[in-house]
Amino acid sequence: MPIIWRDDMNVGVEIIDHQHKYLVCLINIIEAGVNCHLEKSLFVEQLSQLEAYTHFHFDQEEKFQVQNKFPHYESNKNEHKQLIQKLGEIFGDLNSGG
Secondary structure, three states: OOOOOOOHHOOOHHHHEEEEEEHHHHHHHHHHHHHHHOOHHHHHHHHHHHHHHHHHHHHHHHHHHHHOOOOOOOHHHHHHHHHHHHHHHHHHHHHHHO
């Protein structure tokens, strides 16, 4: 089931909200590919795009949080680290034939 963006998902920072919307689009594309039994090489390509953009976004978001003294920076950074690790595991499993 695709993720439908809702206004209550906005964090109130335009650039971050746009990046979050793009991440949702990438996730929805991957989900559609799974549901349509997308060819593995195309699926790997889509997952690779998600992984790269996720790294970019988390870096941008964390820099913004540091600059603006975001009170939950450390916990958010740890969540990012866990998500990146999980995404890496999925990507690794897929590349190894898992």
